[in-house]
Amino acid sequence: MKASDYRDWSPASVREIIRSGEWTAPTPGMCAGHVQANMIVLPKDWAYDFMVFAQRNPTPCPILDITEPGGKEARIMAPGSDVAKDIPRYRVWKDGLLVDEPTDVSSYWKDDLVAFLLGCSFSFESALMEAGIPIRHIEENRNVPMYVTSIQCRPAGRLSGPMVVSMRPIPASQVPRAVLCTGRFPGVHGAPVHVGDPEAIGIKDISKPDFGDSVTIKPGEVPVFWGCGVTPQAALMASKPPFAITHAPGHMMILDPKDSDLAVF
Amino acid sequence: MKASDYRDWSPASVREIIRSGEWTAPTPGMCAGHVQANMIVLPKDWAYDFMVFAQRNPTPCPILDITEPGGKEARIMAPGSDVAKDIPRYRVWKDGLLVDEPTDVSSYWKDDLVAFLLGCSFSFESALMEAGIPIRHIEENRNVPMYVTSIQCRPAGRLSGPMVVSMRPIPASQVPRAVLCTGRFPGVHGAPVHVGDPEAIGIKDISKPDFGDSVTIKPGEVPVFWGCGVTPQAALMASKPPFAITHAPGHMMILDPKDSDLAVF
Structure with missing residues (x-):
């Protein structure tokens, strides 16, 4: 199967395929018309700084959804999702250095992590x-x-x-x-x-x-x-928080809303 | 003097008049064309919750500027300002109840307070x-x-x-x-x-x-x-954080940008 074969699938079905480990490639072309999102995961201790960073830099960092601390569900834009499994490939960062690129980050998850989903130009x-x-x-x-x-x-x-x-x-x-x-x-x-x-x-x-x-x-x-x-990945490299997880470029989280839902007019 | 007498004054000059205690009335009509903002001040411990609340409810809670914890300057939208003095009248809240309506909240300020300035329909x-x-x-x-x-x-x-x-x-x-x-x-x-x-x-x-x-x-x-x-004031009444400060309705913080700077097109 190639990405365009999933063009007409629902976001929930494609998240399931990704969660099962069946799809580990980039996501452009999947679920046409639905929002694809960047992700950055930080310990709660750094989450406030990131919220302020995003508020001050809304053009590169438009926040679409935020998980509860320790939770893994993007409740508003992807009910039933698991942000630790529903992205085809992740990047794990320690002290600003890329240390792993796994397809599932459940084993890295901790009770104090907060996931931010950010809008993407797709x-x-x-x-x-x-x-x-x-x-x-x-x-x-x-x-x-x-x-x-x-x-x-x-x-x-x-x-x-x-x-x-x-x-x-x-x-x-x-x-x-x-x-x-x-x-x-x-x-x-x-x-x-x-x-x-x-x-x-x-x-x-x-x-x-x-x-x-x-x-x-x-x-x-x-x-x-x-x-x-x-x-945000450039900010991680520059600011070196002790721990972070992001999506791998091109490997996005597919959300339920349609792109057109995000238009202001 | 009435508000409209300050129509053509700069935001910095009117903030000075307010800071001196000379003006304690509502602000509509002052500094025509410049942004007037709502304010909510919370302890840092509650600030993260408020950031997430604002992200999830951007229509009523559009954040324009955020002070550093303990700081009193709205650095981005009002350099040189003092958010504890530059609003003509404040409201002080304890456990969700309105306890004071002073014209200066410097004596209430603590090292862990964060001020959020929010857009206003004016x-x-x-x-x-x-x-x-x-x-x-x-x-x-x-x-x-x-x-x-x-x-x-x-x-x-x-x-x-x-x-x-x-x-x-x-x-x-x-x-x-x-x-x-x-x-x-x-x-x-x-x-x-x-x-x-x-x-x-x-x-x-x-x-x-x-x-x-x-x-x-x-x-x-x-x-x-x-x-x-x-x-946010309704959320304070419903959620009862131990301490908060807001502007008094109609008594806004006047910021440097022009209203037109906030238009997306």
Whole structure:
């Protein structure tokens, strides 16, 4: 089976397939039209700092759901879920270092952990496509290119770090439409943070993303940058909390709501 | 001096006048076009619960700024401010009961207090007026009518309570425009939560608001309801944290940004 075979499955059914260990690959293309989320799990002691960090940096860190301390269910957006098993691949972090990439983190779970589910730009990509705007990384069957920028997030408590952005090349004439299209979705990064001129935000070589894959930028296209849910992982690397779990890039948590539920209008 | 005499003053100058004790009255009309905010102050121990409560109920509780624990400066939206002195009148709560309404809460301040500043619907009223939509409570020189509804907020930790809404009567033909106008401002309550039929949200007598003043509803006008920043005060009354401070209704904290800075488009 490939991801697109699960296109019309319900989020609960696909979470079950993932929970059973049957699916360990990236999730784009599964449950078309439903929200896919980034995850970051921190000890309760760090959770307040993260909440403030997210409030001060809502563009890269739009919180969609929060588990009870020690609990594993995303009750509001995925009733019946188990956030320790329902993501195909995780990353486990100790003191800011990546130490494991398992497909189930139940054995790592502790009573003081809180999971935050964050909006992901996959949610607005269908709106862009419906508006006739090409999504290059989908056309080229790659992961979206992501870059660590020189834009510093506003710090909060012990958390700080640079903003990570995702990039999509957009034909110059369609840039305004792409801005308006995505501005409707503030819960999933919203409008771009930067249009054109990669160097102005510290990106030296657009062909070498820090995460994901490089994509073709055609003549007449402008690189457009959106806040990215990998930003918390950059904050982990910079701020080194003793313990954290995140999703592995591209391996998202699929939630029950539809992307369109997150549009403000 | 009356509020409108301070219409063109800068937020920092008006905060100074308030800090000196010279101004202890409501703030609508001061610093036209600048954001006015609700405030709720809680011990750090309760602050996490409040952050989650606000995340789950963003319409009535849109957080704009958060002080450092024990700090008194709203660094992002009001550099140089002192949240314990820069509001004309406060409310002090013990175990969910209102115990004092002073004009300065410095003597109540403790090292573990965190202040949350929340968006207020005053910010979108200028947008409504610019769109030619009447604001009855301003025309009648009263406070906006507010009602405790039967809509329960999503609980978070130890915090729960009903949603409080503000009401503006809008000519039926202008309701769509009022919805679109305010939908641009999700950081200050956004689009209405309910249009018409007060009984459906538990309001038995529209002429008897729970907070603020009653206003005239003319023939052909529909009562339109927006999420209200007094909701946290209702949660305090219901959830009884040992200690809290809020602004007194209508006596807001004036912040540096302009209302238009909070529009998403």
